[in-house]
Amino acid sequence: MNRLGFNKGALSRVTAIFVKEFIQLKRDRLTFAMVVMVPLIQLLLFGYTINTDVRHVPIAIVDQCQTQLSRQFIEDIKATQIIDVVKFFDSPSRIMEAVRAGKVGAGLLIPRDFEKRYNDKNNDPLAHFIVDGSDTVVAGALKALRAFPFTQSSSISADQIPHTIAVELLYNPEQRSALFTVPGLLGVILTMTLTFFTAVALVRERERGNMEILIATPISSMELMIGKLIPYMVIGLIQVSLILLLGHFLFQLPFVGNFGLLYFCCMLFIFANVGLGLLVSVKAPNQLGAMQLSIFILLPSILLSGFMFPYDAMPQAAQWLAELLPMTHFIRLTRGILLRGAQLGGLMPDVLFLLGFFLLTMLLATILFKKKLD
Amino acid sequence: MKLIDDVIVVHGLTKRFGEFVAVNNLDMNIKSGSIHGFLGPNGSGKTTAIRMMCGLMDASEGDIHVLGLSMPEHASQVRDQVGYMTQKFALYEDLTIKENLRFIAKVRGIPAALAKERLNAVMIDNDLVEYQSQLAGSLSGGQKRRLAFSAAVLTEPRLLILDEPTSEVDPNTRREMWAKFFKLASVGTSILISTHLMDEAERCHYLTVLNDGIKVADGKTDQLKNEFSHQVVLVEGENVTPLTDSIMQMKQVLAVAQSGLVLRVIVSKEEADPVRIVSENIGPKFSVRKIKATIEDVFVAATQTTKCRLDKE
Ligand SMILES: Nc1ncnc2c1ncn2[C@@H]1O[C@H](COP(=O)(O)OP(=O)(O)OP(=O)(O)O)[C@@H](O)[C@H]1O
Ligand SMILES: [Mg+2]
Numbered sequence: 001m002n003r004l005g006f007n008k009g010a011l012s013r014v015t016a017i018f019v020k021e022f023i024q025l026k027r028d029r030l031t032f033a034m035v036v037m038v039p040l041i042q043l044l045l046f047g048y049t050i051n052t053d054v055r056h057v058p059i060a061i062v063d064q065c066q067t068q069l070s071r072q073f074i075e076d077i078k079a080t081q082i083i084d085v086v087k088f089f090d091s092p093s094r095i096m097e098a099v100r101a102g103k104v105g106a107g108l109l110i111p112r113d114f115e116k117r118y119n120d121k122n123n124d125p126l127a128h129f130i131v132d133g134s135d136t137v138v139a140g141a142l143k144a145l146r147a148f149p150f151t152q153s154s155s156i157s158a159d160q161i162p163h164t165i166a167v168e169l170l171y172n173p174e175q176r177s178a179l180f181t182v183p184g185l186l187g188v189i190l191t192m193t194l195t196f197f198t199a200v201a202l203v204r205e206r207e208r209g210n211m212e213i214l215i216a217t218p219i220s221s222m223e224l225m226i227g228k229l230i231p232y233m234v235i236g237l238i239q240v241s242l243i244l245l246l247g248h249f250l251f252q253l254p255f256v257g258n259f260g261l262l263y264f265c266c267m268l269f270i271f272a273n274v275g276l277g278l279l280v281s282v283k284a285p286n287q288l289g290a291m292q293l294s295i296f297i298l299l300p301s302i303l304l305s306g307f308m309f310p311y312d313a314m315p316q317a318a319q320w321l322a323e324l325l326p327m328t329h330f331i332r333l334t335r336g337i338l339l340r341g342a343q344l345g346g347l348m349p350d351v352l353f354l355l356g357f358f359l360l361t362m363l364l365a366t367i368l369f370k371k372k373l374d
Numbered sequence: 375m376k377l378i379d380d381v382i383v384v385h386g387l388t389k390r391f392g393e394f395v396a397v398n399n400l401d402m403n404i405k406s407g408s409i410h411g412f413l414g415p416n417g418s419g420k421t422t423a424i425r426m427m428c429g430l431m432d433a434s435e436g437d438i439h440v441l442g443l444s445m446p447e448h449a450s451q452v453r454d455q456v457g458y459m460t461q462k463f464a465l466y467e468d469l470t471i472k473e474n475l476r477f478i479a480k481v482r483g484i485p486a487a488l489a490k491e492r493l494n495a496v497m498i499d500n501d502l503v504e505y506q507s508q509l510a511g512s513l514s515g516g517q518k519r520r521l522a523f524s525a526a527v528l529t530e531p532r533l534l535i536l537d538e539p540t541s542e543v544d545p546n547t548r549r550e551m552w553a554k555f556f557k558l559a560s561v562g563t564s565i566l567i568s569t570h571l572m573d574e575a576e577r578c579h580y581l582t583v584l585n586d587g588i589k590v591a592d593g594k595t596d597q598l599k600n601e602f603s604h605q606v607v608l609v610e611g612e613n614v615t616p617l618t619d620s621i622m623q624m625k626q627v628l629a630v631a632q633s634g635l636v637l638r639v640i641v642s643k644e645e646a647d648p649v650r651i652v653s654e655n656i657g658p659k660f661s662v663r664k665i666k667a668t669i670e671d672v673f674v675a676a677t678q679t680t681k682c683r684l685d686k687e
Contacts, residue, residue, distance in 0.1 A: 009483055016480030020469065027468050213464035213525070216428055217481045218454050371449075373430045374391075 013219050017227025021201075025231060031197065035235050039189050039243050043250070046185055057105040057142065059129075060087040060098050065114035073110065073126070082142070083108075095130055106131040106142055182247035183334035184307040186266070187327045189243060191273055191301045194236055198277025199290040201228050202369070207287055215371040222366050229274050229362075236270030237263075257337040261344055265333040268354040272326040275361030282369045301327035329353045380439075381406050381533050381564040382427055387436035389422050389587075396422045398587040400436070404566055404580070409559050411578030411595070412568040415677055419587040420568040421461050424537050427566075428458050441533060454482075457526035461537035461568075463518045467511030471502050471521055474510055478525045496524040499554070501547075515542030523551065527558070534558065536567045540574065552577060572670040581669070583676050590676040595669065602667035604628060604675050605648045609637040611660035624655055629674045638665075640675055 095107030247253035284290035305327035329350040336342035382404040397419040429449030438445040479489040583591035641648035
């Protein structure tokens, strides 16, 4: 005991670390700017290519099924007000012609086996939209319809994946809607800022010589890691709120789905990124090395996660790789919540992955962090 | 509290960086309640040895006991009781003096009410009150040293390890700091202090001198001076500077240093009459007499491997 006979509280040490981090973050203009400006600029850059408040797109329909169920389906879709049915054709080729000629914005093909597809439990799409993808606005709107939940009883239970409609974009297959882009951007921005910040968090102290005094104090590795985690968690949550609000007011991102669940998933994703960042920080030789390692993580996160290219269209090996990235699971979670209205039960595998990823990286970072100078 | 005679006991301590041996088979005891000076030229291994004692580096060989506890096994217990001041400023440059001290108080577990009291006390003690809201990065060298010292004594530790605490500190402040060291020692605090400055070395109760990682002198400061085996002569006269080279040529002479208007010459202990041989070398215009050795002479004789000319700071 030292002579003043202090109690030794872990809580007090963790608090000391994160209060210190907060003060440092507040003073560091560049970091502070990154917290606010990166989401703002990215969202404006990407976001203005989207606008989903589209209604009454003229479409043509080919109903090859001609049953009670198919007619109900058409009525349900009409009820969304996104489309107006202006013509009925009897052959799919006529739809192509009409779309190409610009007479209608899209065509809806209800196949002969519509009823069979509906009753089957596999995930074959019920019907096909053929869309002029070059009109980003229309395409975006109809793409949102892809998740249109159609059931006879019009109630969806959590474990039942509702049947969907396949949307086939004739042009510009990379179409996005706010519901797609904003969560994707959320993932990219969180990955970028959080891994960058935390990757340098420990190396910086080492480089500036602070480590010599820090490890001479009674602080433990775990306390240090938790103390570092908290400020970045707060930053992450600020960014999430900022992005969702901006998305809502600028791009009419609808506030749908379970919001508490959405925040919970964001939090898990933030944890996973901070864990990874801290692990990088423990192993990186210097700040530059930490930055390079972060980019090494950021790039596949953008390219392979399903944000840029559709996951299903990627080669098998790329898919395996993508499965290891927190971003892939995050995209799945947010799309599940925002597009499908999924509940926690249906999202378990991805939730567990993120949780496990966080625990593993934190544990590794704590174990690998040496309270030594050499 | 367990009473122990030696707060630090080091035995056979060795540190290698690859092929290079920074600390070589060092034995060292630091008596409880004493001020123990750690001397040695640049790169002699003082900081490295200190870091191993604080558990910041693993020793390649040897054992270390600090406050009766073996290191590095008991590092966390030891850290609780040791105040360590690093040679290079290691507090946060982007925090103010007060924020830095508050951080240290908190990680060291000082309760909030007491922390406030201690913070004010150390800031007053070290003349930091008027700069308390200034960022540490913008402080002068001496102010930074005082802040680092304040942080080290914040918990009133039983053992203080200070790595060159007074470098960059002006003479008056240095004297004040030494007054504080003595005051701390008088209430039972043990202090290990590394330094380059001879006047500081003179003030220590005990000294250990390191050269190229090897201990070359060790013991009570007075004893080291009294038992100095070589002989020191003082050369006085008008313009003694040009004599330096010719005196250094003499094979019996170990070192020559100019100190103000006089030259101090260290002559090997084998020489029977050092005054005569130096006089003969320089002629009758100068007076030569034998004097008592100082710690500087001890240091020079112990640490110089090749004959050198010393220019006093
Ligand atoms: N991490 C390290 N890796 C390699 N060599 C090192 C390392 N740390 C110290 N050294 C070397 O060990 C030797 C002793 O260094 P140390 O810092 O202990 O000297 P010092 O006595 O404190 O010197 P000074 O008076 O200049 O502070 C030096 O030659 C230095 O280059
Ligand atoms: Mg040193």
